[in-house]
Amino acid sequence: MDASPTETSGLADLDATSLLVLREIAERGSITAAASALGYSQPALSQQVRRAEARAGVALVERTGRGIRLTPAGRVLARHGGAVATALEAARGELADLRGLRSGRVRLMAFPSASPSIVPEFMAEMARRHPGVRVSFVEAEPPEAVAAVREDRADLALTFSYPGDHTDPHRESARGLEVTTIGSDPMHVVLPDTHPLAGGDTVDLAGLSREPWIAGCPRCRGHLLELCDTAGFAPRIAVETDNFVAVEELVASGLGVAVLPALAIESAGKRAGVAVRGTTNGDRRTLHLVTARGGRGVPAVAVAAEALARLVAGRGGTPADPRPGRTIEGDV
Amino acid sequence: MDASPTETSGLADLDATSLLVLREIAERGSITAAASALGYSQPALSQQVRRAEARAGVALVERTGRGIRLTPAGRVLARHGGAVATALEAARGELADLRGLRSGRVRLMAFPSASPSIVPEFMAEMARRHPGVRVSFVEAEPPEAVAAVREDRADLALTFSYPGDHTDPHRESARGLEVTTIGSDPMHVVLPDTHPLAGGDTVDLAGLSREPWIAGCPRCRGHLLELCDTAGFAPRIAVETDNFVAVEELVASGLGVAVLPALAIESAGKRAGVAVRGTTNGDRRTLHLVTARGGRGVPAVAVAAEALARLVAGRGGTPADPRPGRTIEGDV
DNA sequence: CATCGATCATAAGCCAGCCTTATGTGAAGG
DNA sequence: CCTTCACATAAGGCTGGCTTATGATCGATG
Numbered sequence: 001m002d003a004s005p006t007e008t009s010g011l012a013d014l015d016a017t018s019l020l021v022l023r024e025i026a027e028r029g030s031i032t033a034a035a036s037a038l039g040y041s042q043p044a045l046s047q048q049v050r051r052a053e054a055r056a057g058v059a060l061v062e063r064t065g066r067g068i069r070l071t072p073a074g075r076v077l078a079r080h081g082g083a084v085a086t087a088l089e090a091a092r093g094e095l096a097d098l099r100g101l102r103s104g105r106v107r108l109m110a111f112p113s114a115s116p117s118i119v120p121e122f123m124a125e126m127a128r129r130h131p132g133v134r135v136s137f138v139e140a141e142p143p144e145a146v147a148a149v150r151e152d153r154a155d156l157a158l159t160f161s162y163p164g165d166h167t168d169p170h171r172e173s174a175r176g177l178e179v180t181t182i183g184s185d186p187m188h189v190v191l192p193d194t195h196p197l198a199g200g201d202t203v204d205l206a207g208l209s210r211e212p213w214i215a216g217c218p219r220c221r222g223h224l225l226e227l228c229d230t231a232g233f234a235p236r237i238a239v240e241t242d243n244f245v246a247v248e249e250l251v252a253s254g255l256g257v258a259v260l261p262a263l264a265i266e267s268a269g270k271r272a273g274v275a276v277r278g279t280t281n282g283d284r285r286t287l288h289l290v291t292a293r294g295g296r297g298v299p300a301v302a303v304a305a306e307a308l309a310r311l312v313a314g315r316g317g318t319p320a321d322p323r324p325g326r327t328i329e330g331d332v
Numbered sequence: 333m334d335a336s337p338t339e340t341s342g343l344a345d346l347d348a349t350s351l352l353v354l355r356e357i358a359e360r361g362s363i364t365a366a367a368s369a370l371g372y373s374q375p376a377l378s379q380q381v382r383r384a385e386a387r388a389g390v391a392l393v394e395r396t397g398r399g400i401r402l403t404p405a406g407r408v409l410a411r412h413g414g415a416v417a418t419a420l421e422a423a424r425g426e427l428a429d430l431r432g433l434r435s436g437r438v439r440l441m442a443f444p445s446a447s448p449s450i451v452p453e454f455m456a457e458m459a460r461r462h463p464g465v466r467v468s469f470v471e472a473e474p475p476e477a478v479a480a481v482r483e484d485r486a487d488l489a490l491t492f493s494y495p496g497d498h499t500d501p502h503r504e505s506a507r508g509l510e511v512t513t514i515g516s517d518p519m520h521v522v523l524p525d526t527h528p529l530a531g532g533d534t535v536d537l538a539g540l541s542r543e544p545w546i547a548g549c550p551r552c553r554g555h556l557l558e559l560c561d562t563a564g565f566a567p568r569i570a571v572e573t574d575n576f577v578a579v580e581e582l583v584a585s586g587l588g589v590a591v592l593p594a595l596a597i598e599s600a601g602k603r604a605g606v607a608v609r610g611t612t613n614g615d616r617r618t619l620h621l622v623t624a625r626g627g628r629g630v631p632a633v634a635v636a637a638e639a640l641a642r643l644v645a646g647r648g649g650t651p652a653d654p655r656p657g658r659t660i661e662g663d664v
Numbered sequence: 665c666a667t668c669g670a671t672c673a674t675a676a677g678c679c680a681g682c683c684t685t686a687t688g689t690g691a692a693g694g
Numbered sequence: 695c696c697t698t699c700a701c702a703t704a705a706g707g708c709t710g711g712c713t714t715a716t717g718a719t720c721g722a723t724g
Contacts, residue, residue: 014424016348016416032700044683046701051681056427059629065508066691066700069484071630072436076426083419084348091412092346095388098405105404152401176397176720297391298403364671376712378672383711398671398720508691 014077016084018052021045022060022074023081030067052077102132104300109138109145110158113244113264118158118311125307133300141217146174149290155301157290158308160185160261162223178291180305183312184284187227188265188276190248191257198275205231205259205279212238212256214247216264224259227283244268261285287312346409348416350384353377354392354406355413362399384409434464436632441470441477442490445576445596450490450643457639465632473549478506481622487633489622490640492517492593494555510623512637515644516616519559520597520608522580523589530607537563537591537611544570544588546579548596556591559615576600593617619644 024034025045035045053060060074070078097103106126110119119137126135140148142159149157189203191211197203205227213228213235215221221240228235238256241247244264251258252273260268265276289305296302356366357377367377385392392406402410429435438458442451451469458467472480477489521535523543529535537559545560545567547553553572560567570588573579576596583590584605597608621637628634 014420014427016352016420019419019423020348030700041684042701043685043703046703047682050702053629056431058427058431058631059626062624062626062629063508063690063701064482064484064624066698068701069624071626072632073427073430073630076430077423080419080423080426083422084416087351087412087415087419088346088348090415091351091409094408094412095346095390095405098408099388099390150396152396176395292394292396292401294391294394294403297385297394298405299390300404362671373713374672375674375714378674379711382673395672395719400672 014052014055018048018055019077019081019084020088021048021052021081022070022077023079023085025049025061025068026070026075026078026081031061097132099299101130101299101303104130104133104298106133106135106156106300106304107138107154108135108156108158108304109140109148109154111142111145111160112139112242113261113267114158115139116267117263118308118315121311122304122308125311126304129307130300130303133303135304141219146177146290149177149292149295152292155291155295155298156304156308157288159288159290160285161288162219162226162285174290176293178293178295180289180309182287182289182305182309183315184286185261185263186278187223187259187283187285188262189257189279190251190260190265190274190276192251192254193273193275194254195257195275198277201277202280202282203277205281206233208257209233209235212236214239214241214250214256214258216240216244216247216258216260217242223285227259227279230281245271248274259283346384346387350380350387351409351413351416352420353380353384353413354402354409355411355417357381357393357400358402358407358410358413363393429464431631433462433631433635436462436465436630438465438467438488438632438636439470439486440467440488440490440636441472441480441486443474443477443492444471444574445593445599446490447471448599449595450640450647453643454636454640457643458636461639462632462635465635467636473551478509478622481509481624481627484624487623487627487630488636488640489620491620491622492617493620494551494558494617506622508625510625510627512621512641513618514621514637514641515619515647517593517595517619518610519555519591519615519617520594521589521611522583522592522597523607523609524583524586525605525607526586527589527607530609532609534612534614535609537613538565540589541565541567544568546571546573546582546588546590548572548576548579548590548592549574555617559591559611562613577603580606591615 021034021038024038025031028034028037031045031049032042035042038045049061056073056077058073059071060077061068061070094103108119108122115137123135123137126133138148138154140157142157142161145154145157145159148154189205189208191198191203191208197207209228209231213224215224215235215237220242221237224235224237239250241250244260245268247258247260248265248268248271250256252271259279289308291301291305296305353366353370356370357363360366360369363377363381364374367374370377381393388405388409390405391403392409393400393402426435440451440454447469455467455469458465470480470486472489474489474491474493477486477491480486481489521537521540523530523535523540529539541560541563545556547556547567547569552574553569556567556569571582573582576592577600579590579592580597580600580603582588584603591611621640623633623637628637
């Protein structure tokens with residue numbers, strides 16, 4: 001019995017637009033002015049006020065002679081409309097920064113042999129062209145890099161795959177991620193420069209069937225086995241190490257031969273006593289970029305991906321298809 | 333040449349709803365949950381996100397396995413969505429307070445003879461039933477009270493008018509305001525209790541045509557002249573004062589007779605030696621409430637108006653028509 | 665490995681909110 | 695008194711946005 005008769009529950013729902021409209025009216029002093037400021041016709045605003053009043057259940061404006069003035073309730077909405085406008089403006093600004101690459105962040109993961117070659121160039125390029133974008137880098141083998149993207153510990157993964165690789169991280173484990181092929185990296189044979197086959201431009205692996213082999217990381221080892229299988233033999237693996245410098249050292253010492261990706265060789269530096277030759281088949285590994293599905297919609301990630309693709313292409317890797325990412329559909 | 337290819341002007345327009353949607357998604361962790369929280373279907377939100385992305389020109393969410401996660405841009409919107417939600421909530425709260433009369437303000441202006449009678453009762457009533465509403469009061473003659481409402485120096489004016497009053501503030505000057513008649517106040521003849529006509533229940537003014545008269549404020553004086561004119565004579569005005577106590581004193585001293593509104597007599601208190609009688613014609617003045625057009629939509633003003641109408645009716649003034657205010661259309 | 669459940673995307677269709685143009689009304693000002 | 699200005703109202707049309715229905719994908723479970 002204490003409540004006034006005006007007390008209904010109402011408050012159907014007050015929308016943010018109403019606040020903005022009232023704010024504009026309060027600032028301009030008239031509906032007409034507010035309407036043109038907002039790009040609407042005068043009746044449009046008039047109706048919006050009416051609707052807002054219906055929703056609020058209170059008068060928001062009252063007519064005064066030729067114009068209007070706000071009621072206390074109207075002033076309340078106008079006041080809070082200021083906060084809404086501020087929030088909108090701030091959001092717009094930050095969004096523009098992100099879009100304009102004046103801010104943003106890219107967390108890159110890339111395979112080890114990219115660390116000394118592609119990655120520094122990439123980071124320099126990003127720093128030069130988009131100084132507002134923070135770039136971080138963590139070295140990781142492809143499977144972990146892909147997992148990191150999936151778990152949002154990275155935005156972009158630079159990975160590689162071998163043809164026919166059945167533990168290929170881009171097959172099963174990349175489901176739901178976006179994978180773009182950005183080029184390839186030639187596989188080179190590393191052998192002592194005293195080796196008879198070191199004389200030619202390219203080397204046929206079959207000619208090395210009797211040599212002891214030096215294998216790398218598990219997946220590299222798998223690739224080696226496949227290459228040799230194609231060449232018609234099973235390699236005798238004498239040493240396993242993923243240290244590229246060590247591989248060359250071992251080769252120079254005549255303890256075996258190896259197949260290494262060009263990037264790995266580059267990263268290890270030139271080593272006296274070893275010869276590096278392409279394979280007769282022109283074997284290559286393929287380089288990929290992996291992002292979350294839709295991740296390319298993030299401007300900083302998009303430009304980072306483009307920069308990496310450009311760098312890889314400029315390095316002589318087979319230029320990939322156009323840039324749009326392609327989702328793994330179960331079969332690569 | 334420095335700008336990235338993503339840099340277009342865009343930012344078509346980002347609406348507040350998008351911020352709220354993103355906020356809800358960020359909080360609930362999924363589109364589906366956010367949709368049901370907001371009372372929409374899942375595709376509705378899905379489409380809203382898509383539209384927001386189109387407007388923003390950036391991806392806002394990215395798919396991750398079975399669910400989604402927000403991109404940096406999405407998180408930006410969600411964050412600012414918090415501010416919008418806060419503002420909305422605050423506005424809703426204040427609005428509810430106004431509607432529920434837990435807050436508000438009423439600035440009342442009323443004619444002098446209401447000050448000691450109606451107004452205190454009114455203020456007590458308001459304090460009792462709506463303690464959250466602040467009530468202020470300024471005494472003013474009707475013309476000034478009406479002007480105050482027009483100039484937003486008052487929310488509510490309690491005024492009176494005399495029948496046929498051509499300087500009636502509710503005629504010309506009340507254009508564009510809302511005027512409600514809430515009752516009337518009987519006009520009483522004040523004469524020495526020794527006067528021959530003091531014997532009857534009512535007095536015929538014609539019987540007082542020879543008496544000296546005591547007139548009040550200018551408008552009251554006009555009314556007096558009209559009453560006497562109707563009775564067929566022109567009064568001889570001996571004194572003019574708008575001090576009611578003085579009037580009774582003068583009457584008691586035998587210096588003249590007067591016509592005063594009941595409220596004025598009540599406010600002056602009982603005075604020995606004077607008789608108060610109704611007129612034969614039952615003359616009355618009419619009491620009005622004046623607000624800005626639409627002012628009755630303000631809850632505090634509405635209840636104040638109702639309270640005043642109730643008080644006047646309870647006091648024996650002719651109960652007015654139902655409460656809805658009626659706008660002056662040029663002719664009262 | 666196959667099925668189920670959960671989540672999001674897409675498609676199609678429908679409704680209504682909302683805007684626009686045109687016109688009316690009241691008030692202020694010359 | 696007539697013009698000007700601001701808001702209200704009316705009528706109509708369009709499109710944004712919601713709903714239902716269905717598809718696709720991934721994770722989990724047995």
